[in-house]
Amino acid sequence: MIKKSILFLCLALVHASYGQETDAAKAQHTILGQNAAGYSGAQDVRINSHPDAQWFPAAGLGLFIHFGLAAVHGGIDLSWGMYANKSWEDGELVPKKYWGLADQWDPKNFNPKDWIDLVAQAGFKYIVLTTKHHDGYTLWPSNYGELGVKQKMKGRDLVQEVVDACRKKGLKIGFYYSPPDWYFDQDYINWDYSGKSVMNTSYEKIGKLPQMTEQHKAKKRDLVRGQLKELLSNYGKIDLLWFDGGAGEMTNDEVRALQPGIVINRRNGEVGDYADSEGVLPTKRFNSWFETCDPCWPQRWWSYSTSDRMMTGDEAIEKLIILRGWNGNYLANVGPAADGSIPKEAIEAWKTMATWMKHSAESVFETTSGDFPEKSNQPVTRKGKDAYVHVFPNFHKTVEMDVNQSPKKAVLLRTGKSVPFVVESGKLKMNIESHDRTRMVDVVKLIW
Numbered sequence: 001m002i003k004k005s006i007l008f009l010c011l012a013l014v015h016a017s018y019g020q021e022t023d024a025a026k027a028q029h030t031i032l033g034q035n036a037a038g039y040s041g042a043q044d045v046r047i048n049s050h051p052d053a054q055w056f057p058a059a060g061l062g063l064f065i066h067f068g069l070a071a072v073h074g075g076i077d078l079s080w081g082m083y084a085n086k087s088w089e090d091g092e093l094v095p096k097k098y099w100g101l102a103d104q105w106d107p108k109n110f111n112p113k114d115w116i117d118l119v120a121q122a123g124f125k126y127i128v129l130t131t132k133h134h135d136g137y138t139l140w141p142s143n144y145g146e147l148g149v150k151q152k153m154k155g156r157d158l159v160q161e162v163v164d165a166c167r168k169k170g171l172k173i174g175f176y177y178s179p180p181d182w183y184f185d186q187d188y189i190n191w192d193y194s195g196k197s198v199m200n201t202s203y204e205k206i207g208k209l210p211q212m213t214e215q216h217k218a219k220k221r222d223l224v225r226g227q228l229k230e231l232l233s234n235y236g237k238i239d240l241l242w243f244d245g246g247a248g249e250m251t252n253d254e255v256r257a258l259q260p261g262i263v264i265n266r267r268n269g270e271v272g273d274y275a276d277s278e279g280v281l282p283t284k285r286f287n288s289w290f291e292t293c294d295p296c297w298p299q300r301w302w303s304y305s306t307s308d309r310m311m312t313g314d315e316a317i318e319k320l321i322i323l324r325g326w327n328g329n330y331l332a333n334v335g336p337a338a339d340g341s342i343p344k345e346a347i348e349a350w351k352t353m354a355t356w357m358k359h360s361a362e363s364v365f366e367t368t369s370g371d372f373p374e375k376s377n378q379p380v381t382r383k384g385k386d387a388y389v390h391v392f393p394n395f396h397k398t399v400e401m402d403v404n405q406s407p408k409k410a411v412l413l414r415t416g417k418s419v420p421f422v423v424e425s426g427k428l429k430m431n432i433e434s435h436d437r438t439r440m441v442d443v444v445k446l447i448w
Contacts, residue, residue, distance in 0.1 A: 084192050326369050
C-alpha cells in the first residue's frame with residue numbers, strides 16, 4: 001500500500017490529466033473505431049526487431065505537432081471542433097465554416113529551421129507531424145483529395161519543411177496520418193455527436209443520413225492508399241508512422257514494403273510496434289515498447305488555443321521521468337498558432353527543459369527502467385551498472401532504494417557534488433542537502 005501511495009503521489013505531482021480529458025479520448029477512439037488506450041499485456045503489440053527500429057525505446061522524448069485549420073479559429077480543437085453537442089469541453093464550428101477557414105489560413109511564420117535547434121537542446125529526439133487530421137486537410141501537395149495546401153497554399157509543402165529541418169538536426173521524423181477523412185465522407189456523417197438528432201454540415205436537422213455506396217467506399221480506399229504512398233515514397237526514410245484510425249486501407253506489411261525499418265503504432269486495427277496512452281500517464285508497468293502522447297502547449301487540446309493553459313518545462317520533465325522509469329517515451333504536443341509561430345509559453349518551456357538537459361540528460365536517454373516503486377521511493381533509471389535517482393520537487397523525505405551492494409559514490413548531476421549516503425541491510429538511504437535542492441527534479445547518479 002505504501003509503494004502504491006508513492007506512485008500515485010508522483011503521478012499527482014506531475015498533474016495527471018483530468019477525467020474529462022480521459023473521457024474525451026475514449027469518446028474519440030470510439031468514433032475512430034480504435035481500441036482504448038492500454039498498458040501492459042496488450043494483444044495488439046509486437047516489438048519490432050528490425051535494426052532500423054531500435055532507436056525508438058531509447059529515444060525517450062518526442063515532439064508531437066498538431067497543425068491545421070482549427071488554429072485559425074483558436075477556440076476549437078483540430079477536427080473535433082466540427083461536432084455539435086459533444087460530451088467533453090470544446091468549442092463548436094459548423095463544418096462548412098470550419099473548412100472555410102482554409103481560405104484564411106496563411107502560416108507565413110511557420111519556419112521549422114528557426115526553432116529546431118531549441119527543440120534538440122530541449123531533449124526531443126523525434127518529431128511526429130500531423131500530415132493530415134480527420135478534417136481531410138493535407139499539409140503536403142497531394143494528388144489525392146480536394147482539400148489541402150495544393151488547393152489553398154499554392155502547393156506549399158509544409159511536410160517537406162519539417163522533414164528538412166529534422167534531417168539537418170539529426171532528429172528522427174514521424175508522420176501522423178488519419179485514414180478517416182471527414183471532408184470526403186461529410187455527407188455520411190451525423191454532425192450531432194449526441195445522436196439525439198441527425199445534422200448535416202450546416203447543423204441543419206435532417207431525417208436520416210444517406211447510405212454510403214460501395215463506389216464511395218472504393219474511392220475512399222484509393223484516396224487513403226494514394227496519400228500514404230506519397231508520404232512513404234516522396235520524403236526519403238521515414239522513421240515512424242502514427243496512424244489514427246483506419247479500416248485496412250493499407251496494411252502494415254504494405255507500409256513496410258515502402259519503409260522496411262519504420263516503427264508503426266497500433267491505432268489502425270493491426271498489431272503495432274508499441275502500446276500507448278493518450279493524455280494520461282500509465283499507472284502500472286508495461287511489458288512492451290510504450291509511448292504516452294500528451295497535449296502540453298496547450299494542455300487540453302491538440303490544436304492552438306488562444307486561452308488554454310500551457311505546460312511549464314519542469315512539468316514536462318517530471319512526466320518524462322515517470323515514463324522513462326518504466327522505459328516509456330513521452331510524446332509532448334505543441335499546436336502552432338495560425339501564422340505558424342510557436343506559442344511563447346512553449347518556447348519558454350523548451351528553454352527550461354534545455355537547461356535541465358545540460359546537466360541531467362544522461363539520466364533519461366539511452367537508459368533502461370529501474371525498480372520504481374517496487375524497490376525505490378523515487379523514479380530510477382539505469383545505464384550499465386550505474387543508476388539515476390530522480391528526486392521530485394516537494395519530496396523531502398529520505399530517498400530509499402534496495403541495492404545488492406554499496407555504490408562507490410553518489411553524485412548530484414547538476415553540481416557534480418557528492419551526496420552522502422548509507423547502506424544498511426541492503427537498503428541505500430540518502431538526503432540531498434536543502435541548499436542543493438531546486439524546484440525541478442534533482443538527479444543523483446549512483447556509481448558502482
